Amino acid sequence: MARTLDPRIEQAKKLYDAGEKLIDIADQLGVPEGTIRSWKKRYWGNATLQKKECNVAKEKKLSKRAEQETIKQESEYLDETAELSEKQRLFCMYYIRSFSATKAYQKAYRCSYDVANAEGYKLLVKPCIKKAIQQLKQNRLNRELLDEHDIFQKYIDIAFADLTDYVEFGVEETPVMGLYGPIKVKDPNTGKKVTLTQKENVVRFKSSSEIDGTLLAEVKKGKNGDSIKLADRMKALDWLANHMDLATEEQRARIEQIKAQTHRLTRDDEEQEETVDDGFLKALEGTAAEDWADEEES
Template sequence: MTKQEQEREQAKKDYLAGMKYKDIAAKYEIPINTLKSWKNRYGWQRGAPTKKSMHTKSKKDAHKITKVAVEKITDNDELTEKQKRFCLFYLQRFNATWAYQQAYECSYEVAVTNGPRLLRNARIKEQLKELKQQQSQELYVDANDILQGYLKQATADVTDVVEFETVKRLKWQKNYSKDGKYGPKSNPYDYVPVIDPDTGEQDFYYEQVVKLRDSKKIDTSNIKSIRIDKGEAVVEMYDKQKAMKELIERLPALDELSKHKERKLKAEADIAETKAAILNDNGNDTEAKVAKYLDKLDEVLQGDDDNGS
């Protein structure tokens, strides 16, 4: 093992033990970026299961590994312990390379080859199939739940997450004097109003103020990400257009629905017009008027049938 490999292994142990990046970097006199690169490249994961344990600690966004799933795979005598661990890790992210790294504690270069290969193992495939079915039964999610999720994304608005307003601010400037209340003793100053020469009053400007709403009072499921960029909060919502597209593809054909409504309105208008004309016709008796009305109704209904209604 080279010196760098030894150093990397020691750094890994310190990282898994909970040491901070800056402390590890100072200890081994290496750049923090190098340390982070090792962490990502070799899949260092705090809280990962030890060799003797079959339990896995899921991340917030990982798929839930239930007690039933762990019991099922533990009872499988056809798989080795590492193969069992591979299955459990795979169910968390469905990433064969990452799962192989965690189960076999190897480098990324080894895992990127052996992970997908192990996934093709017949016994592994059978065990994963059974566990996936178990997960599906415990999720209790149907197509309607997915549609509801898309509906929430399509109708969400950024004002659900942030509030913004235009605020009027008065302008001030520094007035340096020995009696000033602000600044260093060597050069004190006061703030005095900036006067607009046209109005003779204190000048002003408008400031755009954006505030994040309290996460405890909003639905955060529609937020894709929140990050701080140059001291400002940047909120990214899920794509409304994409959600609308998904909904439209799952709803009845809008063109056919519109045509049906148009035909229905036209038929109702024709019937109302005929009814009014018949009632205003003083030259026919009641029986003749009813006959004309029924004939027109049959004509309208026959037209609907011809249009496929």
């Protein structure tokens, strides 16, 4: 005759699933904690693990299904007359998610990384592929009720944001504070007592009413001081590089102007550094010559 399981085993399992600790379950059911551990191991420990694994698998399946549904919806916006194979369509739709031709090719064609790295760019430069990608980009903008030129301008603002638009910093004379306030010292010239001062680095945030807060990623007040963080410039630059087709002529001209200014400043810094080095070397040579002459005279 089969042995009937203790009904408290099922009660213990329900309490455990509800988040109760083993020792608390033991107290509630009036059994030793070791018995609860034994029940967990023998009867429902594996079931809990299997349930968790099942939930993870289910979540992955739902996530994959949602991605496939999104791809299917976006595929409907592609021009039906476009002469694209199913894999080429997939490539275009994966590309607008990552803007990586290698990743998009690898997912669409299910091939090795080396093959995708070699073939992805070749596919990307085909006119029909470019047209399809442009359609998908425009569709995404339309769905989000955004104007492409406004978005492009926002990324320009992020990529070339100037920190001095948000903070003021410099060196100031500040009073040296003692236990009872500013420290006074005697002026050797006048004999009068004056406040002792020191040079101090000062940083001040500008008022939120004076700045564009959408370009900030973080403003923090911590135990080590206040800090401000701009939105990620590198990501913005990558986005601009992948969306130059959305730029107006004025925006293209501005980017070229900023590039030229950056190049000129970098070149000037290099020339200045080289000039300083040359001056230092000449001065060093002159000093060495004088030292040599002094040594000969002596």
